[in-house]
Amino acid sequence: MSQIIVVTSGKGGVGKTTTSASFGSGLALKGHKTVIIDFDIGLRNLDLIMGCERRVVYDFVNVVNDEANLNQALIKDKRVDNLFLLPASQTRNKDALTREGVERIFDQLTNEHNFDYIVCDSPAGIEHGALMALYFADEAIIVTNPEVSSVRDSDRILGILASQSRRAERGEDPVKERMLLTRYCPTRVASGDMLCIEDIEEILAIPLIGVIPESGDVLKASNSGSPVILDSESNAAQAYSDAVDRFLGEEVPLRFITEEKPGLFKRLFGGKG
Amino acid sequence: MKPNNQKQDSFRLRGSFFTLSAMELYSADIDSIDEQLTKNIALAPKFFEKAPLVIDLEKINGKIPNLSTLKQLLEKHNLIPVAVCSSKKAHQTAAHKAGLGILTANAPAPQAETIPNQTKETETDDHQKEVEAAPHYEVKNHGLVIRHAVRSGQQIYARGGDLTVLASVSTGAEILADGNIHIYGTLRGRAFAGASGDTDAMIFCHSLQAELVSIAGHYQLNEKIDSNYLNKRTVTHLQDERLLIDLLD
Ligand SMILES: Nc1ncnc2c1ncn2[C@@H]1O[C@H](COP(=O)(O)OP(=O)(O)OP(=O)(O)O)[C@@H](O)[C@H]1O
Numbered sequence: 001m002s003q004i005i006v007v008t009s010g011k012g013g014v015g016k017t018t019t020s021a022s023f024g025s026g027l028a029l030k031g032h033k034t035v036i037i038d039f040d041i042g043l044r045n046l047d048l049i050m051g052c053e054r055r056v057v058y059d060f061v062n063v064v065n066d067e068a069n070l071n072q073a074l075i076k077d078k079r080v081d082n083l084f085l086l087p088a089s090q091t092r093n094k095d096a097l098t099r100e101g102v103e104r105i106f107d108q109l110t111n112e113h114n115f116d117y118i119v120c121d122s123p124a125g126i127e128h129g130a131l132m133a134l135y136f137a138d139e140a141i142i143v144t145n146p147e148v149s150s151v152r153d154s155d156r157i158l159g160i161l162a163s164q165s166r167r168a169e170r171g172e173d174p175v176k177e178r179m180l181l182t183r184y185c186p187t188r189v190a191s192g193d194m195l196c197i198e199d200i201e202e203i204l205a206i207p208l209i210g211v212i213p214e215s216g217d218v219l220k221a222s223n224s225g226s227p228v229i230l231d232s233e234s235n236a237a238q239a240y241s242d243a244v245d246r247f248l249g250e251e252v253p254l255r256f257i258t259e260e261k262p263g264l265f266k267r268l269f270g271g272k273g
Numbered sequence: 274m275k276p277n278n279q280k281q282d283s284f285r286l287r288g289s290f291f292t293l294s295a296m297e298l299y300s301a302d303i304d305s306i307d308e309q310l311t312k313n314i315a316l317a318p319k320f321f322e323k324a325p326l327v328i329d330l331e332k333i334n335g336k337i338p339n340l341s342t343l344k345q346l347l348e349k350h351n352l353i354p355v356a357v358c359s360s361k362k363a364h365q366t367a368a369h370k371a372g373l374g375i376l377t378a379n380a381p382a383p384q385a386e387t388i389p390n391q392t393k394e395t396e397t398d399d400h401q402k403e404v405e406a407a408p409h410y411e412v413k414n415h416g417l418v419i420r421h422a423v424r425s426g427q428q429i430y431a432r433g434g435d436l437t438v439l440a441s442v443s444t445g446a447e448i449l450a451d452g453n454i455h456i457y458g459t460l461r462g463r464a465f466a467g468a469s470g471d472t473d474a475m476i477f478c479h480s481l482q483a484e485l486v487s488i489a490g491h492y493q494l495n496e497k498i499d500s501n502y503l504n505k506r507t508v509t510h511l512q513d514e515r516l517l518i519d520l521l522d
């Protein structure tokens with residue numbers, strides 16, 4: 001049985017697509033057959049970040065409309081084994097997805113393609129596209145930035161998961177909710193410009209699965225079409241790997257959450273600014 | 274598939290009880306009704322949206338408003354007037370003219386329930402055993418217990434009873450109860466106790482950070498709450514039409 005994971009946030013631009021790409025890659029690197037689906041119909045971002053935009057022939061909407069089959073639309077990642085991508089359409093609008101169509105594709109991904117994980121990259125907002133991305137979810141990764149508006153939107157999405165997901169409608173066990181704090185900047189938290197981890201945990205009251213630091217490596221990685229988690233030197237990559245480990249049940253301490261102490265050299269001889 | 278040789282009824286009439294909100298009218302002045310409606314609805318817009326409503330004329334002294342005008346006013350506010358409640362013949366004739374149904378007696382006090390949102394609810398045990406020896410008090414109603422956080426955008430209404438939330442109530446969430454409200458977490462959203470007018474209702478919470486607290490329509494916004502009570506365990510209650518907050522510790 002595939003596990004369906006939705007990566008969602010309510011608020012836009014908080015790092016859902018970055019997270020879907022890295023998290024999906026991380027699961028595949030651990031040996032789990034994983035597909036990442038771009039639910040952001042009309043925008044197409046995921047294939048860019050994954051560096052396979054030139055290999056897109058058919059997309060998610062084509063499969064929903066029976067214009068292509070899954071084998072034709074699934075793109076196999078060239079760097080990571082077990083990793084596949086189902087790209088979004090750039091030419092359709094978000095209403096092109098129907099519940100029946102999406103359910104049929106999930107059934108095939110589960111039963112014919114035997115995926116372990118289906119990672120759904122949700123569009124921002126709480127409209128059709130976002131509702132569709134979360135409807136079938138077993139697990140939710142709530143991507144949150146350490147600021148009030150993002151936390152508020154995450155809270156809203158949690159309410160929607162609790163009332164409008166298929167699990168909620170059927171009265172089954174609720175969607176398993178976990179939060180991933182991204183773009184965390186310890187210096188700005190220390191100066192009071194951003195909310196700290198404890199405050200956010202208190203407000204959202206769901207388990208924290210990781211804290212990804214603000215890092216220039218993220219933009220560099222997406223410009224070069226490679227999920228940041230593959231850049232193993234990077235703090236962001238290591239933080240994403242930790243999050244995947246925690247998702248899979250390991251206990252890993254949080255890293256990169258305090259201000260970097262100046263090094264010994266700098267302390268002894270002083271440094272500029 | 275239904276067998277087509279057997280003719281199916283297209284409907285069945287059955288007696289049923291529904292809980293409806295009633296608007297107990299004290300004045301015939303359409304403008305002041307309009308003004309108050311605007312205020313009340315602004316407090317809980319989603320709760321009132323498309324809500325069926327009974328116009329209760331039992332308490333009005335003297336003149337009643339033109340019911341067609343009142344009906345239009347309610348519809349303008351996105352409410353759906355369905356009937357008039359009154360034992361007076363004149364009122365009933367007016368209701369009839371305005372195309373409204375007629376109800377005569379108030380239904381007995383209903384049990385707790387939630388309606389407005391699709392949120393899961395748990396009802397408390399209906400059959401509380403009486404302990405014969407202990408002095409007993411008349412208990413008005415049973416309550417509704419919510420075990421999960423009430424999130425932004427969600428709304429829960431314990432109609433006819435108390436509401437207990439075992440978690441926090443988020444900013445942007447609304448909880449309503451005709452009786453008391455108990456929150457074992459932090460109240461960050463809006464809470465309306467005594468939502469149908471019970472001035473004895475109270476709001477208890479473990480940490481008060483509410484956007485708004487209201488009892489029987491008397492409300493206070495966050496900015497008006499004395500900072501000595503913020504983030505504290507408190508009880509909010511009404512005394513002589515004034516909203517008071519006390520510390521619980
Ligand atoms: N940890 C990070 N450090 C620095 N920049 C980041 C980080 N995570 C994401 N970003 C940047 O934030 C921007 C938005 O990221 P992304 O596209 O993943 O967000 P999104 O939530 O998918 O946005 P949308 O709501 O538009 O789909 C991008 O420019 C990305 O490079």
Ligand SMILES: [Mg+2]
Pocket residue numbers: 016017018040045121122123
């Ligand atoms: Mg995105």
